[in-house]
Amino acid sequence: LKVMIMGMDGYLGWTLSMYLADRGHDVCGVDNMSRRRMVAEIGSHSATPIRPMEKRLEAFKKAFNKELRFYYGDLLETNFVRLLVKKEKPDCIVHLGEIPSAPYSMIDAEHCNKVQINNVIGHNNILFAIKDHAPNCHLLKLGTMGEYGTPNLDIPEGFFEVEYRGRKDYLPFPRQPGSWYHLTKVHDTWNLMFANKIWGIRATDVMQGVVHGLNTPQMVNDDLLTRFDFDEVFGTAINRFCAQAVIGHEITPYGKGGQTRGYLALRDSMQCFTLAIENPPDEGEYRVFNQFDECYAVNE
Numbered sequence: 001l002k003v004m005i006m007g008m009d010g011y012l013g014w015t016l017s018m019y020l021a022d023r024g025h026d027v028c029g030v031d032n033m034s035r036r037r038m039v040a041e042i043g044s045h046s047a048t049p050i051r052p053m054e055k056r057l058e059a060f061k062k063a064f065n066k067e068l069r070f071y072y073g074d075l076l077e078t079n080f081v082r083l084l085v086k087k088e089k090p091d092c093i094v095h096l097g098e099i100p101s102a103p104y105s106m107i108d109a110e111h112c113n114k115v116q117i118n119n120v121i122g123h124n125n126i127l128f129a130i131k132d133h134a135p136n137c138h139l140l141k142l143g144t145m146g147e148y149g150t151p152n153l154d155i156p157e158g159f160f161e162v163e164y165r166g167r168k169d170y171l172p173f174p175r176q177p178g179s180w181y182h183l184t185k186v187h188d189t190w191n192l193m194f195a196n197k198i199w200g201i202r203a204t205d206v207m208q209g210v211v212h213g214l215n216t217p218q219m220v221n222d223d224l225l226t227r228f229d230f231d232e233v234f235g236t237a238i239n240r241f242c243a244q245a246v247i248g249h250e251i252t253p254y255g256k257g258g259q260t261r262g263y264l265a266l267r268d269s270m271q272c273f274t275l276a277i278e279n280p281p282d283e284g285e286y287r288v289f290n291q292f293d294e295c296y297a298v299n300e
Helices: 011-022 034-041 053-064 078-088 109-133 180-199 239-247 266-278
Strands: 002-006 026-031 069-072 092-095 138-144 159-164 167-172 202-208 210-212 260-265 286-291 294-297
Touching: 002 011, 002 078, 011 026, 011 053, 011 266, 053 069, 078 109, 092 109, 092 266, 109 138, 109 180, 138 180, 138 266, 180 202, 180 286, 202 266, 210 266, 260 266, 260 286, 266 286
Parallel strands: 002 026, 002 092, 026 069, 092 138, 138 202, 202 286, 210 260
Antiparallel strands: 159 167, 260 294
16 A cells, blocks of 8 residues: 655654555655754653654664655645645555644643644644545545543443433544544544545544553664653553653653653554554444543553
């Protein structure tokens, strides 16, 4: 399959690019390198060495004798996205090109608006580009289990049957986002469902838990490592806690640490994405996968 990965330079994007190419897929990717700039903005860096993209691509080709194509660009540039999708005509677009931090979105109005604009408008640009230039393309969008909040009942995959005043219907499960970032993911879900409804875009909405870990079989040397953030803004639970344990720092959960979330390892995340990519939805189908392994409260 020809797969285009939005956010190729990121924690999941770089890992998935190598994973899919190693399986024989034709992989290209897009990034504006904003994750590197935002982590630097808050005074941090990746614990692993992150090479320039040119060196990453060279190292992958040397290690696996396979090509990864990369485009530098911004998903907020409507014409760039349109031209790229028109040129590549991918079978699948994996959308990982969003700002993935609740704390970053909560800093102030400027950061809130930056996250909202980047995530919602960039996603919409992809939807319109698919509609106009690759109508059979499967869009796999990365959502988050955080869209659902922490309801006091099991969370179904997207929809559930509800009865009210003697009548029943099959409706989207309620969303209760806990940050401006999580709100962008909810907006993305509604926009994806609407695009599927009016244009028939093949869509998979992956509600992913918190991913942890570093190594996949493709990370055979330092030049091919993905990033490992440990700071208070981009360092996610487990990865951050492991880094703190290593240096003897006290563990720092947010708030009271009672938030319950689903967690899965990086290798499992790659397998889940790959299953969804290699087994696309039917024409006109919108589907939801809740992607996690085990649930824990942060304190656990």
